[in-house]
Amino acid sequence: MMDKIRTYLYLCFIPATLFFSGGLAAAPQNGMGIYLGVIGASEDSVTSNGLSLGVDALFVIAPNWSLSPYLMISAERDTYSRTITDGLAGIALRRWQGDWFIGVHAFEHDRLIIDNGTVQNSAYGLSGGLTAGFEKPNGWGAQAQADLFESTYIRGTQRNALRVHLTYRWH
Amino acid sequence: MNLSTAIRSGVTALLATGMMAAFSAAAETTAGASPTAEPASLGLLDQALMKLDEKSFTVGLAYLQVTYKSTHSGAAANAQITDNGAPSPILELNSKEKILHSWTLPLGGAIIGWDINASASVFDTRYQLVNSAFRGQDIGTRVSGGYLGLAPTLFMKMGPLYPGRDIYWKLGYGIGPALFQGSGTASFGGTIHDVGSSATTLAVYQAVNWQFQIDHWNLYITGKIVLPQGSERTSLEAYGAGVAYRFGF
Numbered sequence: 001m002m003d004k005i006r007t008y009l010y011l012c013f014i015p016a017t018l019f020f021s022g023g024l025a026a027a028p029q030n031g032m033g034i035y036l037g038v039i040g041a042s043e044d045s046v047t048s049n050g051l052s053l054g055v056d057a058l059f060v061i062a063p064n065w066s067l068s069p070y071l072m073i074s075a076e077r078d079t080y081s082r083t084i085t086d087g088l089a090g091i092a093l094r095r096w097q098g099d100w101f102i103g104v105h106a107f108e109h110d111r112l113i114i115d116n117g118t119v120q121n122s123a124y125g126l127s128g129g130l131t132a133g134f135e136k137p138n139g140w141g142a143q144a145q146a147d148l149f150e151s152t153y154i155r156g157t158q159r160n161a162l163r164v165h166l167t168y169r170w171h
Numbered sequence: 172m173n174l175s176t177a178i179r180s181g182v183t184a185l186l187a188t189g190m191m192a193a194f195s196a197a198a199e200t201t202a203g204a205s206p207t208a209e210p211a212s213l214g215l216l217d218q219a220l221m222k223l224d225e226k227s228f229t230v231g232l233a234y235l236q237v238t239y240k241s242t243h244s245g246a247a248a249n250a251q252i253t254d255n256g257a258p259s260p261i262l263e264l265n266s267k268e269k270i271l272h273s274w275t276l277p278l279g280g281a282i283i284g285w286d287i288n289a290s291a292s293v294f295d296t297r298y299q300l301v302n303s304a305f306r307g308q309d310i311g312t313r314v315s316g317g318y319l320g321l322a323p324t325l326f327m328k329m330g331p332l333y334p335g336r337d338i339y340w341k342l343g344y345g346i347g348p349a350l351f352q353g354s355g356t357a358s359f360g361g362t363i364h365d366v367g368s369s370a371t372t373l374a375v376y377q378a379v380n381w382q383f384q385i386d387h388w389n390l391y392i393t394g395k396i397v398l399p400q401g402s403e404r405t406s407l408e409a410y411g412a413g414v415a416y417r418f419g420f
Binding site for chain 1: 277279281302304305306329330332338340392
C-alpha cells in the first residue's frame with residue numbers, strides 16, 4: 001500500500017516540479033481569445049448539457065503567469081427538457097509551462113432556467129473554479145474549465161459545471 | 172421641469188457638445204497631420220506604456236433590462252416592474268483617471284485607480300413580474316422616471332493588450348449620490364397602488380462596469396442600482412451591455 005502511495009507521489013511530483021519550475025517555459029503572449037465547446041452541469045439531482053461560448057483577453061503579468069478577464073455563456077438542455085443558460089464574467093489566473101497551463105478562476109454568474117419560453121428561475125453570485133489546457137504558438141488550443149459551487153436560491157444546493165473548449169487566440 | 176425633462180434636455184446639449192468636440196478633434200487631427208507615418212522616437216517602449224484617460228464624456232447605446240422594485244407601505248408583497256429589456260442611451264461624464272497603485276507588466280501595466288463618473292438615464296417600465304423571474308406582463312401598471320448619479324469609482328485597469336494599440340480591460344465599482352424621480356402604479360397582490368413620487372428625491376447610486384476599451388470605444392457590461400431614500404423601500408436596477416464612444420476634453 002505504502003509503495004503504491006509512494007509511486008503515485010513520485011508520479012505527481014515529477015510533472016508538478018516540471019510545471020512549477022518554469023525553467024523550460026516558453027513565454028505566454030498577450031492576446032484576445034475565443035472559446036467554443038461543450039458544457040455538462042449538475043444542480044441538485046438535475047443534469048444538463050449544451051454548448052459553451054466565451055471570449056477573453058490574456059495579459060501576461062509575470063514570466064509564466066497570466067491574468068485573463070473573460071466572458072462566457074452557455075445554452076443547455078436539462079433532464080426536464082428545460083433550457084438553462086449560465087452567463088459568467090470572470091477572471092482567470094494561469095501558471096504556464098511551455099504551451100500548457102493550469103489555473104484558478106473566480107467569476108460572477110447568473111443562471112437562468114427557461115421553461116415554455118419564460119424565465120422560471122434565476123440564481124446568481126460569486127463562484128470559483130479550476131482551469132487547465134494548452135495553447136499552441138499558432139493560436140489554437142484547448143481548455144477545460146470547472147465552475148464550482150455556483151450559488152442558487154436553494155440553501156445547500158449548488159451548481160457545478162465542466163466546460164471543454166476549443167480555443168483560438170490572436171497574438 | 173421634472174428630472175426626466177431635465178435629463179432629456181441635458182442629453183440634447185451633451186450630444187450637440189459631443190458632435191462639436193468630434194468635429195473639432197477631427198479638424199485638429201487634420202491640421203496637425205504629418206506626412207511621415209510615426210516619429211522615430213515612438214519606439215517599442217512607448218508602444219508598451221499604459222495610458223490613463225483624461226477627462227471625457229461618453230456617449231453610446233446599451234441594451235439594458237431595467238427593473239423597478241417597490242414595497243408599498245400598505246401591502247405585504249413587493250412589486251417588480253420591468254421593461255423586459257430595451258435599448259438605452261449611455262451618457263457619462265468621466266473625470267481624469269488617478270493612480271492609487273500601479274504595477275509594471277511585461278507589456279504595459281496594471282493599476283488600481285479612481286475616477287468620478289456622472290451618469291444620466293431615463294426609464295419606462297410597464298411589464299410587471301407575475302410568474303417569471305425576468306419577463307414581465309402588461310397588466311396595466313407602469314412606472315417611469317429618470318435619475319442622475321455621481322459616483323467616485325474604484326477601478327482596476329490592465330493593458331495595453333497589444334503593443335501600440337490602446338486596448339485595455341477595466342473593472343470598476345462606484346457608489347455615490349443621485350437625484351431620482353420615478354412614479355406610477357404597481358400591483359400588490361392584485362391591488363393597484365400609486366408608487367414613487369413625481370418629486371425629485373435623493374438616492375444612493377451604485378454602478379459596476381466591466382469594459383474593454385479599444386481606442387476611444389468602450390464595450391460595456393454594466394450593472395446599476397439606484398436606491399431612492401424615502402418611506403417606500405424602492406430600488407431601480409439596470410443590467411446589460413453596450414458600446415460607447417469616449418470624447419476627451
